[in-house]
Amino acid sequence: MIISTQVLLGQLTIGLVNGCFYALLSLGLAIIFGLLNIINFAHGALYMLGAFAAYLALQLFGINYWYALFLAPLVVGCFAILIERFFLRRLEGLDHLYGLLFTFGLAIALEGIFRDRFGSAGLSYAVPAQLRGLLDLGFMRLPTYRAWVVVASLFVCVSVWFLLERTRYGSYLRAGTENPRLVQSLGINVPLLVTLTYGLGAGLAAFAGVLAAPIYQVHPLMGSNILIVTFAVVVIGGLGSTGGAIITGLALGVIEGLTKVFYPEASSTAVFIIMAIVLLIRPAGLFGQES
Amino acid sequence: MNAHVSPPSQRPGPDTGNVVIRVRDLHAYYGESHILHGVSFDVREREVVSLLGRNGGGRTTTIRAIMGLVDRVKGSIEIKGKQTIGMKPFRIARLGLGYCPEERGIFSSLSCEENLLLPPRVSDQGMSLEQIYDIFPNLKTRRNAPGTKLSGGEQQMLAIARILRTGAKILLLDEISEGLAPTIVDSLAETITKLRSLGYTIVMIEQNFEFAAPLADRFLVMERGRVVLELDQSELAEKTELINHYLGV
Numbered sequence: 188m189i190i191s192t193q194v195l196l197g198q199l200t201i202g203l204v205n206g207c208f209y210a211l212l213s214l215g216l217a218i219i220f221g222l223l224n225i226i227n228f229a230h231g232a233l234y235m236l237g238a239f240a241a242y243l244a245l246q247l248f249g250i251n252y253w254y255a256l257f258l259a260p261l262v263v264g265c266f267a268i269l270i271e272r273f274f275l276r277r278l279e280g281l282d283h284l285y286g287l288l289f290t291f292g293l294a295i296a297l298e299g300i301f302r303d304r305f306g307s308a309g310l311s312y313a314v315p316a317q318l319r320g321l322l323d324l325g326f327m328r329l330p331t332y333r334a335w336v337v338v339a340s341l342f343v344c345v346s347v348w349f350l351l352e353r354t355r356y357g358s359y360l361r362a363g364t365e366n367p368r369l370v371q372s373l374g375i376n377v378p379l380l381v382t383l384t385y386g387l388g389a390g391l392a393a394f395a396g397v398l399a400a401p402i403y404q405v406h407p408l409m410g411s412n413i414l415i416v417t418f419a420v421v422v423i424g425g426l427g428s429t430g431g432a433i434i435t436g437l438a439l440g441v442i443e444g445l446t447k448v449f450y451p452e453a454s455s456t457a458v459f460i461i462m463a464i465v466l467l468i469r470p471a472g473l474f475g476q477e478s
Numbered sequence: 479m480n481a482h483v484s485p486p487s488q489r490p491g492p493d494t495g496n497v498v499i500r501v502r503d504l505h506a507y508y509g510e511s512h513i514l515h516g517v518s519f520d521v522r523e524r525e526v527v528s529l530l531g532r533n534g535g536g537r538t539t540t541i542r543a544i545m546g547l548v549d550r551v552k553g554s555i556e557i558k559g560k561q562t563i564g565m566k567p568f569r570i571a572r573l574g575l576g577y578c579p580e581e582r583g584i585f586s587s588l589s590c591e592e593n594l595l596l597p598p599r600v601s602d603q604g605m606s607l608e609q610i611y612d613i614f615p616n617l618k619t620r621r622n623a624p625g626t627k628l629s630g631g632e633q634q635m636l637a638i639a640r641i642l643r644t645g646a647k648i649l650l651l652d653e654i655s656e657g658l659a660p661t662i663v664d665s666l667a668e669t670i671t672k673l674r675s676l677g678y679t680i681v682m683i684e685q686n687f688e689f690a691a692p693l694a695d696r697f698l699v700m701e702r703g704r705v706v707l708e709l710d711q712s713e714l715a716e717k718t719e720l721i722n723h724y725l726g727v
Contacts, residue, residue, distance in 0.1 A: 222557035355595075362596055369583045372545045374571035430602040471675060 190448055196272040196326040198444040204333045204402075206440020207340035208413060210433045211395040214347060214421040215388035220421070221364035222384045225275065225286035230417065231410025232294040233389045236263045237396025238405045239301060242312050251429045252315040253399075256339075259397045260390035267389030294411070301407035318401075336398050343394060344433045347387075350427050360384060360421030419462045425475020435473065495523035496558075498679055499544065503626055504553035506536075506543045506703075513539045515703040516553070521648075526670070526680045528694035528716050530687060532722055532726055536703040537683045538580060541650045545577050545682075546570045557648075562697055572600045576641025578653040580683075584633045586626035590617060593625045597644045604645030613669060631662035638669065649673070651682040655689045663689060699724045 212234060217226045240259035244250035250258065270293065278285045314332045321328040351357040359380055361371045371377040396410075403409055416439075424435030437456050446457040453460070465473060499521040506514040514536050521527050543551050546567040555562050557573045558596055576597075580646040585593055594610070594617065611618035614635045616659065620628055628636060641649060655663045663686070670693050673680065684690035690697070691714060699707035699721065707724060709717055 250520070358588055358592045358596055362585040362593075365585050365587060366583060368547055368567070369579060370596075371567040371579050372547055372571055372579075373640070374568050374600055375598060376568050378566070 193326050194446075195448055196324075198448045199441055200324070200327065200329055200333075200444075202441040202444020202447075203437065204336050204440070205443060206437040207337055208395050209417055209420045209440050210344055210436030211340050211391050211398075212417040213424065213436045214344060214429060215391035215452040216417060216421050217424070217426065218351070218360065218384055219388040220426050221429075222360060222367070223271075223275065223286070223381055225278075225290065226283065226418075227298070227385075227388065228287060228291040228305075228414070229270075229289075229293045230388070230392050231390040231412075231414030231467065232297040233263055233267060233410070234396040234399070234413065235301065235407060235410035236266070236297065237393025238312070238400040238409060239396075240393065241397040241400050242310055245312070256394070256397050263393035263396075264386040265304070266391035268382055268386040271385040274386065274393060276381075279335040280439075298407050298411065305407060307407060309409075312400040312405050312441040314401040326384050326465075332401055336402070339398060340395070343391070347391065348430060348433065350446050356380075361377075399426045416458055419458045421472075423458075423462050423465045423472055425472025428472065428474040431472060431474025495525065497521070498523050498538040498558055499681070500554070500556040501540070501544070502554040502556075504540070504543060504551065504555060506539050506548045506552075507550040508539075508548070509652060512552075513548075513703055514543065517700070517703070517705055519698055519708070521679060521681055524674070524677050525678055526674050526682070526694045527696045527698060528690040529681065529683045529698050529700060530690065530725060531706075532724075533685070535700040537700050538652055539703075540700070541577070541652055541681065541683060544570075544650060545575065553557070561574070563569075571597075571646070574600055574646050574648055576644060576646030576649045578641060578649065578654060579639045580649045580656070582633045582637040584625040584628065584636055586624060588625050589621070590623050590625060590628060590632075590636060591621040593720055594621075594640050594643060597640055599643070599645050601645035601647070603647060605642045607643070610639045610643055613642075613672070624712060631658050634658060634666070635669075640664075642673075647677070648679045649681070651680065653683055655684065655686045667693060687721070697721075 212230060216227055216230050219225060219230075237259045240262050241252065241255035243254050244258060245252075274289060277285060278289060316333040318335050320331045322331050322334050351360060359370065359375055361381055363375075363377055367377050399409065420436050420439055421432055423439065424431035439461070442461070443454055443457055446454040469475075497520045501520075502518050504514050504517040505512065517536065517540055529540065539548060542548050544555055544557070544562075546562065546565055551563060553563070557570065557575065559580055560573060562570050562573070585596070588596065593608070616632050617636055617639055620632060625633070625636070638651070639652065654666055658666070667689060670680065670682070674693070680692065682694070695711050697709045697714070698705050701724060707720065709721070
């Protein structure tokens with residue numbers, strides 16, 4: 188079979204764009220799992236809330252895309268902070284199945300509410316005027332907006348990585364991921380740290396949601412579709428590993444793109460096949476620490 | 479207070495200084511098992527108290543209960559006059575307590591210096607990084623190494639150093655000499671001596687009686703969740719046999 192470089196590079200680029208969404212979402216999932224020990228099934232719903240927040244801000248208040256990019260993560264982050272403070276905190280110390288069940292229920296409830304109010308047809312969100320048009324990359328014409336998605340998500344991923352690896356908050360978070368009880372006995376306000384971290388993870392999901400709004404339809408179930416792949420990304424990268432989540436997210440997007448070129452039938456299952464192989468060879472994930 | 483009048487080299491001796499930790503009728507439970515059965519004792523300011531006894535006697539549980547790390551406790555623990563039962567551990571630490579756990583608790587994803595800088599300051603009396611590197615020069619040369627790449631002795635020094643930086647003046651040290659080479663144990667003894675001369679209050683759990691004997695002002699022997707013997711430094715010589723009986727040497 189002969190594959191033109193153009194098709195190959197084209198699918199690689201599209202895969203990279205998808206990979207950016209995986210990276211943003213799995214980064215949030217990974218830090219939440221690391222500190223709270225909760226598999227956040229509501230993550231897809233928070234991503235959906237981000238997209239809807241942008242949509243509603245535009246429809247109701249005329250708030251444009253650029254403001255929404257900041258406001259939606261903020262609003263969704265605050266919502267998540269309330270959820271953590273009043274619900275998730277009560278599950279602390281219980282088997283983490285309870286956290287999983289609670290966030291799963293929350294996701295179903297949120298998606299149900301939005302489906303009831305907005306239907307399941309999907310709503311469109313216009314690409315902002317500044318980002319319309321195509322970029323000529325030589326081998327392909329890439330919609331400018333998709334290039335922007337790559338730039339914006341990489342910038343946010345690198346910023347969050349910097350926050351986690353090079354700041355005081357980051358050292359609290361890394362230490363808290365290893366041993367929250369000990370961190371607390373050293374005088375650090377761990378309950379506050381947990382609340383803020385859940386808010387940060389949710390904010391990242393909402394940011395991805397705003398980025399996604401002009402590409403995919405704003406849809407009540409948009410989160411549950413992407414969440415399953417995101418879980419696979421986190422498992423492959425290693426639960427609780429933040430750098431691993433970013434790199435794996437991008438890499439899997441690209442691999443998914445390549446599969447579309449070489450064996451399109453497997454493109455939606457490739458991620459799960461890789462997950463199965465990684466789990467067999469390195470159960471802690473590619474970047475996880477064996478315990 | 480009289481503590482300020484006496485020169486730092488002089489031992490404060492019993493019955494001087496304020497009581498900074500007052501434990502009364504403390505009961506602690508892990509799941510179904512009842513670990514502490516009514517423990518009572520006082521620790522005074524600038525005093526070095528050693529908790530002795532066999533493993534399983536309840537010494538670590540006592541310290542963990544003081545730090546708020548045991549979920550089910552009954553009785554009373556007052557720190558500087560403040561009741562701390564039911565308080566969150568980070569609030570207890572901020573009363574000026576520094577805790578060095580038996581497993582040392584060095585974080586592997588943090589560098590040596592990040593570990594050192596992790597706990598927030600609880601008072602303005604904490605040591606500066608220079609002072610700490612003065613006492614523990616090894617930590618300076620290893621400052622960028624990941625926490626768990628340090629040797630056992632270095633990890634132990636780091637675990638002590640990081641609570642000295644916070645300004646905590648009451649130190650709870652769990653088995654700091656355990657599993658370390660004799661030369662390192664000697665330098666830890668020097669460190670404790672130096673800290674006592676700087677006016678720290680220290681509660682130390684020790685398996686190694688030889689290590690604790692010259693360092694502590696007072697000894698509490700625990701067995702089956704109770705304090706069964708309380709001795710001053712001056713009584714040590716005449717009661718060696720009794721101590722050996724309890725420690726099973």
